[in-house]
Amino acid sequence: MPRHTEPGTQKATITDAVGRLIARGGLESVSLRAAATEAGVSMGQVQHYFATKDDMLLDTLRRSYAAMERHVHEQLSAGQQTPSEEGSAEDDVSERDVLVAVLDQLLAPDRDTQNAIRIGTAFAVRARQDARVAAVLTDGDADIVALATSVIAEGVAAGRVAASVDPELAARGLFALATGLGGQVALYGASSADAREVLHHHLALVAPTDE
Numbered sequence: 001m002p003r004h005t006e007p008g009t010q011k012a013t014i015t016d017a018v019g020r021l022i023a024r025g026g027l028e029s030v031s032l033r034a035a036a037t038e039a040g041v042s043m044g045q046v047q048h049y050f051a052t053k054d055d056m057l058l059d060t061l062r063r064s065y066a067a068m069e070r071h072v073h074e075q076l077s078a079g080q081q082t083p084s085e086e087g088s089a090e091d092d093v094s095e096r097d098v099l100v101a102v103l104d105q106l107l108a109p110d111r112d113t114q115n116a117i118r119i120g121t122a123f124a125v126r127a128r129q130d131a132r133v134a135a136v137l138t139d140g141d142a143d144i145v146a147l148a149t150s151v152i153a154e155g156v157a158a159g160r161v162a163a164s165v166d167p168e169l170a171a172r173g174l175f176a177l178a179t180g181l182g183g184q185v186a187l188y189g190a191s192s193a194d195a196r197e198v199l200h201h202h203l204a205l206v207a208p209t210d211e
Helices: 007-025 032-039 043-049 053-078 095-105 111-128 131-138 141-158 167-188 192-206
Strands: none
Touching (some): 007 032, 007 043, 007 053, 007 111, 032 053, 053 095, 053 111, 053 131, 095 167, 095 192, 111 131, 111 167, 141 167, 167 192
């Protein structure tokens, strides 16, 4: 690794190294010293950015979440046609498209999401006592449920979904299903493809396409 590195780049290098350690050996394999060795930097450099192992893991978690968001945007962009003169491809993305992309990402299809789930699980018990941990773990959850609620409510209004379906309850159920399936993939080695099949079966019931 180059001796002179931009601060932000070096910090990212360390958290990337932590991600690799987690992927290979779980959280038990992570320490400040192990991260320094994996990243090819000194202990002093690691401690310059992270005072404790928890600080390092939380930053890795934040960066993993940011990577998940990038994956969602990439998936949405890849699924769109070439933009027309009247608008951009992003304008053509429906709320349902966004919801599906987000829920699919929660199924842990890649290392970033799997690491985020593993770290989040390790910190979950502390969330009730540590507001910083709780904020990281729950950031964006309410937005996802609100999006799902809107999509399902639109389906009810259009007659594609039974009028007896409560949009908010169904949305909360979808979110719980996606996060639960993602946990099975990340923690227990379940098939991401199988998890996606289950999720999309339930999506078709409460948020079918308008075709």
